[in-house]
Amino acid sequence: MLEKNHQNSGAQKTTSSAADRYQVIGKPMPRHDAWPKATGETIYAGDYKRPGMLYAKALRSEYAAAELVAIDTREALAMPGVAAVLTAKDVPHNETVTRFGQTHTVGGFEGLYRVLADKKIRFKGEAVALVAAKTLAIAQAAMEKIKVTYKPLEGVFDPETAMQPDAYPVGEDASNVVCSYKVRKGDVAKGFAAADVIVENRYRTQMVDHAYLEPEAGVAWLDDDGVITIRAATQVIEHFRGIADVLGVPQNRVRVITPMLGGGFGGKEDITVETYLALLVQKTRKPVSLTYTREESILAHSKRHPYVMYYKTGATKNGKLVAMEARLISDAGGYVYLSPWVLLYSTVTATGPYDITNVKVDTFTVLTNNTFTSANRGFGANQPCFAYEAQLDELAKKLGMAPLAIRRKNYLHTGDALASGRVLEHAVETEQTAVKALEALGPPSRPRSDRQRIGQGIASGISPYGRMMFLHDTSRSFVSVELDGSATVRCGVQDLGGGQASTLAQITAEVLGIPMEKVTVFHGDSSLTPLAGTTTATRQLYMSGNATLKAAAAVRQNLLRKAGTMMAVDPDFLDIRDETVFVQTARKPWVITESESGECQVTYGGDRGDLIAAEMCPDPDPDKTLPLRDVIRAAAADGIALFNVAQFNAPARELIDFKTGQGQVWPDLTFGTVAMEVAVDIETGTIEVLKLISCFDVGQAINPLSAEGQLEGGAVYGLGYGLTEDIILEKGITLTPTLSEYLLPTAMDTPAVRTIMLQSGGGIGPFGAKGIGEPSNVPPAAALANAVANAIGVRVYDLPVFPEKVLKALGRI
């Protein structure tokens, strides 16, 4: 097992050993998809065209809460050039239940999902009707001719109000509370009694948008065989099943293809354009294109949940945390979507990367008439991080301790247990990341004027990679070699821009001993590539990386067996490097292991001493070599399989106990720390970020350029959450529907992020990698808020830390 390698051998922790061991892994290199993107040749979802293609538009609700009384589509339908106008009554199965898990259905929480609005409008932006027409202009004009009669209703827009028993019901159920969880450890009353200092506060986080540069888009058509084929920007091609259910056709009659995405971040995890396109194709039997406008994207796709969080934390005078009590309320918006699971992530990570003696956590997610909320990079880990990291700093201030000092008294380490009882058996290097991040921050800069205050802050985060274990997650990948020595990977991954496909090329190149340029990856086709599950939950490197590793290792084994015969050498002593098979006496080959519970892992066999090698290898002639291509040709002539399809199964557990929170939710977690230095202008409240350090244990960087890119991008994604990004709603109406009102960090607002990657080798991804896509964006907002508090001596408790909130905190306005 990889983690055993990590635990047994300190030497293997060093990057130099990884560099020696691998040819391709751990080496910075351009991704295979970089060149076409640099030269404008990548055809994204909205760039694609089909002959005779129609253009679609969705009419969206004018109200956040209303009864849908009547829809009159006659005038729109009569317009020349209009091919179809659809409303809820035209959808074969308009109402379905959001089920959790693509293949393994988990009970407990089911949310109503309506393709098109019916009966009751639950948020503004809900699609009421669809139009397909010969041109976009006609579709737009037809949409404006649809007459909808609404009866506006009162609505409820604050989750704490919506929780009350007599609150306006958002949906058909009497209660707006979707679900709640608890974590119980020890006795918080006793813990607080033993505490020397206690801090207690309310923290709030805002709604934010994913704001990928590519709005939701897709084109769909009927293929020659009548299969509804949808080429769309999605993180989940396996929605083909749900789409088929809506259409009332067999699941193998719907195919979803995903080209390279222009970003996802969780916002393309739920269905966006796909079902609309499929319905219009089913109706018109013509190709249909649908691209959201930016405003439509902001109004109609999921958002990150706003939270209200009440935290109370007690510590002894030497800084040991003895009790933490937290009550979290999240705003689910108009529909359930993934809210129960986002809340579960928040619940289990609510106490942060800390060992706390007594814990009481209560969490709730509540429907309102706001835009619906679902997955957003971090999936519920970001909000509590803002709160618990503020609590740590507030305790440190009361105790006269340094922020790092109090954290070092409480960090969880490998082998410790979370409050949910889950023992962290894999690498936990949080303390190291904090020490290194703070060290890199250096001494505070000098203020440049007497209005400026300099502050430094840190925040450590905990967030998982890999899906919740009760979903019984799997991924599949196909690897083959061709007669000319090139290799092909077929894998159903969705590539959001994080290098999800390119990584598979790199892994295959490493295992087969060929250059990465010789590997071609076909990805993201629900009918033609083996299904690899969702590109969500920071799971693709872990899941599809392992599946590809397993498939490539099997192909390698077939080739080496043949080479062994050809060279008259035990195949156990053969290795491939630079497209040449040679006698390897220094180490064991790749090994596929299967644990008792059926979990599969492919591992590096580890070093073997020269002595043993000399004894075991019958012919350790280092000069004996064969070109890989000759071996492939000979194997092909013998009918030996030159391909393998492998499935990787993540370890599975059953549902945790929702009353106590006890149990294991994820296969592993990632830990890291962000350190920041800010300059605050006390006259204007403006914040300038002077330094931003991101330090994470990435396990093993497969491609350091990509891994750094995830840390840098995650840091700035999190910085926007802390500084400027805010979807402002007034009674369910979005006041920030454009990118000039919803403010992303620009190149002018962003410091050059310094990244520090620890490589413990202690992850459960291929080669000991951990997932970092989501974890990297968890701590920055908390670090920013802590740095600002350090600069001005008072704290802003609500994100984002806008200048006016700074001035209010300072008592200046």
Next chain:
Amino acid sequence: MKTYPITIELNGEARNTDVSATETLLDVLRNKFDAVEVKNGCEQGDCGACTVMLDGKAVNACLVLALQASGKAVTTVKGIGSQTSPHALQRAFVEQGAIQCGYCTAGMITAAKALLDEKSTATTAEIRQAISGNLCRCTGYKKIVAAIESVAKKEPATHKR
């Protein structure tokens, strides 16, 4: 609807079409000239994904009316270089990991090219300012700025107007 004939020199090639008074350069490039390398991110001038060079100046194609572009030269990222004959900026973006999802890349490279054409020895601050209208959600800008810097410093002579 009344239309007007226009001629645009797209990446060195004269292209003709008829446009209405309200059509934008972005509409024409993407829908009539199939120049889909010019990305549509917001159609409001906020994101910079549709940046092209109009007679050498970086503009948001969504904010330029097609009629305004008539008789002018439009350069997209495809006019800057190709895989067989790449521009130094494209090479730097690829080699230094400045590309993730790639949706901002065409506009970003075009904005950088316009800057370096104007001032081959642009400073870091000037680079950051020049691309401040080009949003990137993936990279945090560091590798993008570094890639442009590497070209600005390495090959100042080739970028004079």
